[in-house]
Amino acid sequence: MSDSQPPMQDWNAFAEQWNEQFLEALEDNMEAQAQFVESWSETVGEVSEDNEISDGVEGYARAYETWMNASQQMVDRMNDQLEGEDVDVEEFRDIWLNTANEAFKDVMSTTAFAKMTGETVGDVLEMQQQADEAAQETLRSLGFATQDDVVEIGDRLVELERRQHDVERKLDRVLDHLEDES
Numbered sequence: 701m702s703d704s705q706p707p708m709q710d711w712n713a714f715a716e717q718w719n720e721q722f723l724e725a726l727e728d729n730m731e732a733q734a735q736f737v738e739s740w741s742e743t744v745g746e747v748s749e750d751n752e753i754s755d756g757v758e759g760y761a762r763a764y765e766t767w768m769n770a771s772q773q774m775v776d777r778m779n780d781q782l783e784g785e786d787v788d789v790e791e792f793r794d795i796w797l798n799t800a801n802e803a804f805k806d807v808m809s810t811t812a813f814a815k816m817t818g819e820t821v822g823d824v825l826e827m828q829q830q831a832d833e834a835a836q837e838t839l840r841s842l843g844f845a846t847q848d849d850v851v852e853i854g855d856r857l858v859e860l861e862r863r864q865h866d867v868e869r870k871l872d873r874v875l876d877h878l879e880d881e882s
Contacts, residue, residue, distance in 0.1 A: 706824070707852035710802060715782055719778075758810070759806050759807050759808075759810035759813065760806070760807060760808060760810075762806040763802075763803035763804075763806035764806050766799055766802045766803045766806060767799060767803055769799075770795050770796060770798075773795050774792060774796075776797070777791060777792065836848060
């Protein structure tokens with residue numbers, strides 16, 4: 701019996717140290733998330749109206765709550781494992797993956813996120829249009845056909861083909877009329 705006590709004491713010391721490290725990491729995580737929410741709130745405040753700020757902060761608060769619930773689930777499952785329950789390692793992974801999905805939904809469903817995303821997409825499309833215009837101008841100055849030139853030529857060809865068909869139909873009617881008179 702005395703031989704089994706030192707390993708149990710070692711295990712208890714290890715488990716206690718591991719729990720302390722886990723709780724420290726959890727506290728650091730909570731502090732980092734709080735700083736993130738604060739930073740995000742300040743950023744959104746610079747570009748959003750009051751109702752959008754409120755919606756954005758609520759979304760991030762829901763995401764924060766989702767992460768805190770996941771942390772609690774992790775602690776609960778870790779305690780279950782320490783008490784001898786067989787907890788699959790994949791369960792821990794699933795908790796974090798599901799939490800990440802939920803937290804992203806909490807954030808991405810806000811009007812503030814939608815507005816910022818829309819503004820970003822608008823800015824990117826505007827920059828792309830400017831780049832396209834610069835490319836077109838460069839090609840034109842080098843004497844190459846631009847996309848606009850090719851489209852214009854294509855439109856002209858379609859119009860010429862339409863007119864040709866009209867002339868052919870009229871010519872066919874004239875020929876039919878001449879044949880009928882003969």
